[in-house]
Amino acid sequence: MEYLIFSIVFAGxxxxxxxxxxxxxxxxxxxxxxxxxxxxxQTWYDLLKLFEKELVIPEGGLHIIILSLLYAMLAILTIxxxxxxxxxxxxxxxxxxxxxxxxxxxxxxxVPFITSNPFAIIGASREVMLALVNxxxxxxxxxxYMFFTGSPGLLLGSTSLLRASMILLVITLFxxxxxxxxxxxxxxxxxxxxxxxxxxxxxxxxxxxxFMYSNFIKRLFVKLxxxxxxxxxxxNNWLYLLIGSFAMAIILWVLYGLIAALLGRTRVDIAPxxxxxxxxxxxxxxxxxxxxxx
Amino acid sequence: xxxxxKYIDAIKAIEPRADIHVxxxxxxxxxxxxxxxxxxxxxxxxxxCFFRTCVGADERSINxxxxxYHIFGDDRNGLNIVLKVYADPNNPTIPSIVxxxxxxxxxxxxxxxxxxxxxxxxxxxRLVLPPYWPKDLYPLRKExxxxxxxxxxxxxxxxxxxxxxxxxxxxxxxxYHPALHEPEYFELYVEGERVVDVRYRGFHVHRGIEKxxxxxxxxxxxxxxxxxxxxxxxxxxxxxxxxxxxxxxxxEIPERAKFIRSIVLEVERIHSHLLWVGVAAHLLGYDTxxxxxxxxxxxxxxxxEMLTGSRKTYGINLIGGVRKDINEEKKRRALDVLKIIExxxxxxxxxxxxxxxxxxxxKGTGILPREDARKLSVVGPTARGSxxxxxxxxxxxxxxxxxxxxxVPVYDEGDNLSRFLVRVDEVYESISIIRQLLDQxxxxxxxxxxxxxxxxxxxxxxxxxxxxxxxxxxxxxxxKPYRWKVRAPTYQNIPALRVMLRDQPLAxxxxxxxxxxxxxxxxxxxxxxxxxxxxKSLDQIMYRWx
Numbered sequence: 001m002e003y004l005i006f007s008i009v010f011a012g013x014x015x016x017x018x019x020x021x022x023x024x025x026x027x028x029x030x031x032x033x034x035x036x037x038x039x040x041x042q043t044w045y046d047l048l049k050l051f052e053k054e055l056v057i058p059e060g061g062l063h064i065i066i067l068s069l070l071y072a073m074l075a076i077l078t079i080x081x082x083x084x085x086x087x088x089x090x091x092x093x094x095x096x097x098x099x100x101x102x103x104x105x106x107x108x109x110x111v112p113f114i115t116s117n118p119f120a121i122i123g124a125s126r127e128v129m130l131a132l133v134n135x136x137x138x139x140x141x142x143x144x145y146m147f148f149t150g151s152p153g154l155l156l157g158s159t160s161l162l163r164a165s166m167i168l169l170v171i172t173l174f175x176x177x178x179x180x181x182x183x184x185x186x187x188x189x190x191x192x193x194x195x196x197x198x199x200x201x202x203x204x205x206x207x208x209x210x211f212m213y214s215n216f217i218k219r220l221f222v223k224l225x226x227x228x229x230x231x232x233x234x235x236n237n238w239l240y241l242l243i244g245s246f247a248m249a250i251i252l253w254v255l256y257g258l259i260a261a262l263l264g265r266t267r268v269d270i271a272p273x274x275x276x277x278x279x280x281x282x283x284x285x286x287x288x289x290x291x292x293x294x
Numbered sequence: 295x296x297x298x299x300k301y302i303d304a305i306k307a308i309e310p311r312a313d314i315h316v317x318x319x320x321x322x323x324x325x326x327x328x329x330x331x332x333x334x335x336x337x338x339x340x341x342x343c344f345f346r347t348c349v350g351a352d353e354r355s356i357n358x359x360x361x362x363y364h365i366f367g368d369d370r371n372g373l374n375i376v377l378k379v380y381a382d383p384n385n386p387t388i389p390s391i392v393x394x395x396x397x398x399x400x401x402x403x404x405x406x407x408x409x410x411x412x413x414x415x416x417x418x419x420r421l422v423l424p425p426y427w428p429k430d431l432y433p434l435r436k437e438x439x440x441x442x443x444x445x446x447x448x449x450x451x452x453x454x455x456x457x458x459x460x461x462x463x464x465x466x467x468x469x470y471h472p473a474l475h476e477p478e479y480f481e482l483y484v485e486g487e488r489v490v491d492v493r494y495r496g497f498h499v500h501r502g503i504e505k506x507x508x509x510x511x512x513x514x515x516x517x518x519x520x521x522x523x524x525x526x527x528x529x530x531x532x533x534x535x536x537x538x539x540x541x542x543x544x545x546e547i548p549e550r551a552k553f554i555r556s557i558v559l560e561v562e563r564i565h566s567h568l569l570w571v572g573v574a575a576h577l578l579g580y581d582t583x584x585x586x587x588x589x590x591x592x593x594x595x596x597x598x599e600m601l602t603g604s605r606k607t608y609g610i611n612l613i614g615g616v617r618k619d620i621n622e623e624k625k626r627r628a629l630d631v632l633k634i635i636e637x638x639x640x641x642x643x644x645x646x647x648x649x650x651x652x653x654x655x656x657k658g659t660g661i662l663p664r665e666d667a668r669k670l671s672v673v674g675p676t677a678r679g680s681x682x683x684x685x686x687x688x689x690x691x692x693x694x695x696x697x698x699x700x701x702v703p704v705y706d707e708g709d710n711l712s713r714f715l716v717r718v719d720e721v722y723e724s725i726s727i728i729r730q731l732l733d734q735x736x737x738x739x740x741x742x743x744x745x746x747x748x749x750x751x752x753x754x755x756x757x758x759x760x761x762x763x764x765x766x767x768x769x770x771x772x773x774k775p776y777r778w779k780v781r782a783p784t785y786q787n788i789p790a791l792r793v794m795l796r797d798q799p800l801a802x803x804x805x806x807x808x809x810x811x812x813x814x815x816x817x818x819x820x821x822x823x824x825x826x827x828x829x830k831s832l833d834q835i836m837y838r839w840x
Contacts, residue, residue, distance in 0.1 A: 033585035118465045122487070122800065184579045185651050193473045193577045193804050264651030265579025267801045268487055 003087055010083040010242055015076065018216035019043040021250060025257030032261040043216070050209030058202035059115045067114070068207050071107040075214035078104055079221050086228065086245075089238050091153045097225060098142055104218060105135050105180075112199040123198020126268045127189035133272040134179040137279045141173050144283065145229065148290055154228065157236040161229075165289035172282040173226040178256055179275055181219045185266035194265075223249035223256075297371045304341060308332045318541060319690055320374040320754050327379045327388050334364060334391040334398075337375055343368045344684065345397040345671040346756070347781040349767045350405030352436045353380075356750070356776075360386040360411055364398065365754055365767065369689040374754045381411055390416035397671035400785060408434040422497045422818075425449055433502055440502070440509040462490045465800065469498055473577060473804035476814035480791075480807065487800045492792050500818040507778040508771070513539060513747060516775065517611050520766070523780060524816040525606065526569060529562045530759035531780065531816075532611040534766040537692060538755035539613045542770050543747040549694070549736045551615035556694040557731050558602060558610070559757070560724040564635070565594040566760035567717040567724075570811045574714060575646065577805045578655050583646050590638045597628050615741030625732050636725050643718055656711035660794040660806030663708055672790045673783045674762025675720070676810045678704045679712035686758040697734055698727045710802070710809045717760075717811075749776070759783055761811045782816035 023040035030037025058064050078100040085093045109131055112124035146152050148166060155161060179186045189199045203211055227248035228241060235241050266274065301321050305312050309329040315322050325333055337343050346365040353361045359380040366375040381388050390413035392399045403421035405411045410432040412418070420427075426446045432438065462483035469477040481493040503523065507516045521532035533555050540547060568591040575583030595605045602608035602618050610618040620628075646652055662672070667680035677684055685702040687695040703719035705712035752769045762783030769777040787810040794806050 029581075032582055034589055035585060118463055122465070122484075126487075187579070188801070191579070191801065193579075194801050196472050261582050262649070263580070264575070264583075264649050264655070266651050267655060267799055269799060270654060 006087055006239060006242075007084045010087065010246075011080040013246065014079040014083055014217070014220060017246075017250070018220045019047055019213065021220070021253045022216055025253060025260075028254060028257050029261045032258070047209050047213055050204075050212070051206050053205035053209075055206055056204050058204075058207065059117065063114050064111060064202070065207065067107055067111045068203070068210055071104065071111065072210040072214045074100065074104045074107065075217045075221075079217050079224075082221065082224065083242060086154065086242055087238050089154075089156065091151075093153045094142055094146055095152045098139055101221070102135065102139070104214075105131055108199075108214075108218075112202070115202045117202050119195045119198050119201045123189045123191070123195050123201070126191075127199055129268050130179065130186060130188065130271055133275055133279075134176055137275075137283075138173070138176045138180065140283065141169055141176065141279075142225075144286070145169050145173075154232055154241075156232060156238065156241065157234075159233055161233040163289070164294040165286045167230075168282055168286040168289065170226050170229045172279060172286070173229065174252070175275070175278055175282075177222040177226055177252070178259070180222045181256060182215065183256060183260040185260075185263045186271055187265060188268050188271060191265060219253070220249060223252045227252065297368070297373065301337075301341070301368075301373070301375060304336055305333060308336060317753075319372055320376060322376045322378065322752070324378045324380075327381070330364075330377065330379050331389050331391055331394060333377055335394045337366045337377070338395045341368065342370075343375060344668075345395050346374065346754070346763065346765050347767070347779070347785075348398055348401040348405065349777070349779040350409040350411050350434065351769065351777045352409055352434060354383050355436060359383055360409060362388050362405060362411060363767065364391065364395075365765070367690075367756070369684045369686070372690045374690075374756070376754065385412075386410060387412040387414055389414050392416050395671075396669050397786065397789075399789065401781070408432060410435065422500050433505055434508075438505075440505045461485070467803065467807070473807065474812075474814070475573075476812075478812075478814040480803075482795065482800065482803055484800050489795050489798050489800055489803060492795045494788060494791070496788065496814060497818045499815050504778050504780060508775055512774055514612055516778065517613065518609060520780070521607055521609065521611065523782070524759075524813055526566050526813060527562055527759045527761065527764075527816070528607055529558055529611065530757045530764045531766070531782075533559060533693065534755045534757040534764045535768075535778070535780075536611050536613050537757065538753045538766040538768040539747060539770070539775070541755055542751040542753035542768055543613075543745065545614060545742070545745045545747075547615045547742060548739045550619075550738045551740045553694040553697070553731050553735050554601075554616045554618070554620060554740060555611070556698070557620070557728055557735075558598070558608065559693065560728045560731075561594060561598050561601065563724045563760045564721055565591050565598065566811075567721050568594060568639070570717055570760075570808070571643075571646075571714070574656075574805060574808055575652070577808055578652055580646070580649055580652055583642065583649070583652070586638075586642050590635060590642060593631050593635045593638075597631050600624055600627060612741065613747075614743065614745055615739070617741065619740050620732075620735065625735070629729065629732060632725050632728060636722070639721055653711070655802060655805060656709065656714055658707075658709050658711075659798060659802045660710040660713075660809050661708045662790050662794050664706070666790065666793045667708065670790050670793075671786060672762070672810075673786050674759070674811075675713050675716040676762065676787045676790060678702065678716045679809075680708040681706040686756045686763050690756055692755075692757065694731055695727075698730045700727050710805055713809045720760075761813055761816075762787065782813060784810065784812045784814065784817040788812065788817065 020040060022043040027037045027040055082097055109124055109127045112120035149155055190197050200211060224245050227245040231241055231244045298316055298321060302314055305323050309325045313324040338345060343366040346367045349363040351361045353359055360383060362379050364377040379388050388411055390402055392402060400421055402413045406413060406418060407420060407422040426449045428444050431444055462485045465482045465484055467482055468474050468479040477498045479495045482489050483491040507519060511519060517532050517536055520535040521528040523531045568587050572584040572587030599605045601620055601624060602610050610616045662680045664681040667677055667682050683704045688702055700723045703716050705715055747770050749770055749772055755766045757764045765781040767779040768775045791807060795803055798806060
């Protein structure tokens with residue numbers, strides 16, 4: 001019963017918090033800009049307004065609507081499954097997380113290709129380019145993590161996770177989380193002044209609302225995973241782990257928002273190389289440290 | 295031998311019958327059309343002049359002919375060279391010089407659209423008028439009323455002013471696009487993310503402002519219309535027009551008025567450049583830079599409002615001087631605010647150049663080589679960013695620029711970064727110019743009330759606007775200009791975009807287009823104030839026009 005209540009509470013928080021965090025991020029960005037900014041509930045207002053608008057079926061028709069629904073559903077299920085599985089201490093949680101996340105990403109990059117809008121197609125192809133590096137490395141990092149720990153799940157309270165090789169891997173995952181969140185400088189798929197919202201250009205009203213909401217959930221998810229991994233050694237309770245991870249994800253959200261406000265947008269030919277320059281040395285050093293017993 | 299004699303000799307060597315006279319800084323020459331091309335070549339290439347613009351005129355009521363004026367500029371020697379050619383009133387055809395002077399492409403086609411002057415030896419196309427405009431209706435001919443509303447059937451058109459359809463996927467940029475704040479249309483052809491070719495269609499908001507000035511308004515009223523050509527640098531147009539009439543009529547305005555004009559012109563340059571730096575930051579995704587640039591720009595708007603009574607579109611300029619004086623209190627406050635602007639702008643630029651994405655995306659992108667810049671006679675920061683050392687404030691000093699000591703920043707790389715740095719440097723130079731002029735502001739009147747504007751005089755006035763040279767050419771008439779031609783700097787710079795955009799990443803196309811600081815409504819000469827002084831939205835005007 002307790003498990004069920006906590007599952008519902010955390011699932012509810014997972015669905016409620018992301019737009020609020022985006023509101024906080026907008027507020028922080030506004031302060032950096034010397035503006036007052038909108039209230040922190042503004043993103044929720046925006047989403048509700050989009051959901052109230054008429055449904056305009058974009059070019060690509062029902063395929064887009066079905067895939068958009070699937071994207072939203074999967075994004076929501078991913079975060080709910082994640083918190084539920086963590087609470088129950090599910091043994092294969094990392095494998096399930098990786099699988100669900102890859103599905104979510106695959107649908108996100110696929111939908112814009114269905115339209116014949118060149119901006120959407122260019123935006124989607126940029127997303128694919130970025131995903132080919134970032135999401136692949138997300139999987140590689142989690143794969144190495146499982147290999148190093150010898151477990152497809154989360155090892156609660158294990159001090160062996162405090163090794164340098166493990167910490168370096170999780171730090172790389174934080175970078176991957178930043179890239180996957182689609183913030184500047186990596187918002188090249190949408191790149192409003194270049195592609196007029198690119199991948200999202202054909203969406204409006206409830207479909208756009210759904211896409212945006214799903215993206216916010218994805219942003220929480222990609223922060224939650226490394227937060228859990230870094231906090232694992234410090235607690236023996238799944239509930240505390242989840243509370244700590246949520247708190248850390250919120251702090252990270254603010255931090256990432258702040259970083260995004262200080263940078264400009266990169267280019268599709270520069271972005272993958274830039275992140276490879278971080279991932280490859282970090283992973284190599286991590287493997288070497290692991291082999292050296294650290 | 296002085297430079298004017300050199301020009302006269304060179305012209306006489308090619309066209310012994312040329313009718314030449316010199317007025318102020320301009321050499322006017324009437325030549326036969328058979329010698330036009332040789333003379334254009336000699337002036338543009340052999341004597342290393344720039345091309346300013348060409349102007350078609352319906353002079354049938356004066357001398358029985360159409361006329362075309364090609365205006366060249368010798369910036370190093372502070373001269374304008376005007377070649378005038380007559381065209382038969384029944385079959386107005388003039389040899390094209392576009393293969394010799396590529397920069398003459400648009401103005402020739404504009405004269406064809408608006409006056410029906412045909413150009414032999416070149417491909418001709420519609421530039422200004424929409425495709426469905428009647429073929430035999432030429433709006434700038436004197437018999438055509440200013441308010442003519444032809445019955446038309448709206449139709450679409452193929453965009454093709456820059457040659458054959460290229461390969462690749464067409465990515466439309468405009469007429470409405472987040473990167474363009476005015477309605478223009480670029481068609482970028484891409485292979486992958488690389489731009490392989492570009493096509494352009496502009497003049498969506500051409501509203502015949504010149505016709506209005508020549509038929510409906512008085513000399514002084516045109517000042518206010520001219521200022522409304524541009525929402526950013528309108529004062530330059532107003533000054534340029536007023537100076538053209540003053541030059542044609544030989545009106546010497548008070549020194550104090552000249553100083554006030556220069557001061558306000560520099561205020562306008564600062565806010566225009568800050569606006570651009572902000573927009574550039576936004577296009578590169580650095581919205582923090584955008585917001586802070588525009589925050590600093592607000593200080594400039596405060597100065598503008600204090601000195602003129604308005605944040606923009608000041609309305610202080612008239613033929614004969616200015617309508618608003620600067621007192622000691624305003625002087626003191628303006629100097630105080632300038633200190634703040636200088637300090638905050640320096641901090642901002644220091645921060646911006648340390649944002650890695652800004653530098654990576656400005657450096658080495660949108661390159662306009664010096665040779666192409668010269669060939670197309672580009673102007674302003676676009677020219678100075680490609681190594682062309684030209685600035686009308688220094689080369690043909692007007693207003694009070696002769697009293698100020700300033701540098702003209704020039705960078706040779708020709709990329710987006712060079713144009714960015716030119717504008718940044720110019721902000722500091724403008725601050726310095728304002729300080730110098732405020733310090734030297736002479737006493738005396740700011741306006742002369744009594745003057746006469748004789749008919750049949752002509753003048754070329756050039757003003758260095760933030761985007762480059764504004765050119766106003768006038769032939770005086772009775773109570774109003776007989777011919778009033780406006781050429782905004784963007785008009786001269788847009789053709790260079792084809793060079794700048796080709797073989798560039800698509801992602802850099804918006805910043806490259808923005809790097810010429812395009813002002814499309816300036817180029818099209820939009821006018822959105824009705825006769826009662828009410829602002830009209832573009833939609834309202836489009837509706838009425840149709």
